[in-house]
Amino acid sequence: MPEVRLVGPNGEQVGIVPIAKALEIARESDLDLVEVAPTARPPVARLMDYGKFKYESAMKAREARKNQAHTVIKEIKLRPKIDPHDYETKKGHVVRFLKAGDKVKVTIMFRGREQSRPELGYRLLQRLADDVEDLGFVESRPKQDGRNMIMVIGPHKKKTARGQETEAGTA
DSSP states (O other): OOEEEEEOTTSOEEEEEEHHHHHHHHHHTTOEEEEEETTSSSOEEEEEOHHHHHHHHHHHHHHHHHHSOOOOEEEEEEOTTOOHHHHHHHHHHHHHHHHTTOEEEEEEEOOGGGGGOHHHHHHHHHHHHHHTTTTEEEEEEEEEETTEEEEEEEEOTTOOHHHHHHHHHHO
C-alpha cells in the first residue's frame, strides 16, 4: 500500500501514513494535501491551504522583482572631429547619466576617410574616460565595430541617488 510522510499545517511531523488516511486527514481539516518532496522515500506530503500558498509565493516574487535593480544603458554618439564645446556638452550628458546610476554606451561614428584613422576615435574615448573616471569606470574597452568604435562606461557602485543627496547636502 503506498504511503507518504505527512507534515502538518504548522510544520510538525505527523508520521508515515497511507495516502488514503492522509487524504482523509486533509479533508477533515479542510486543507489540501500537497506533495513537497516526490523523490524522497517515502514521498513527503504536507497539509496546507494551497491557494493561500500560491498567493503568498506570487507576492514574494513580485516584491523581489520590485526590489531588483534594473540597469539602463544610455547612448551618446560622437564624431572624431568634434568641436571642443560640443565635446564638453556631450561629456556633460555622460556625467549626468553616470550620476543617475545608468551605464553609458559611447559610440564614435567614422565617415569616409576617418575610417583609416581609428586612433583618433580611440584617443577621444580615452580622453572621455579620463574626464569621467571619478564617476564611472570603463566596463568594456574601446573596440572597432564596422564604421563605429564603441566603449561602455559603468557608474561606480557607491554613486547611488542617496550618495548624491548627501553630496548635495555638504556642498
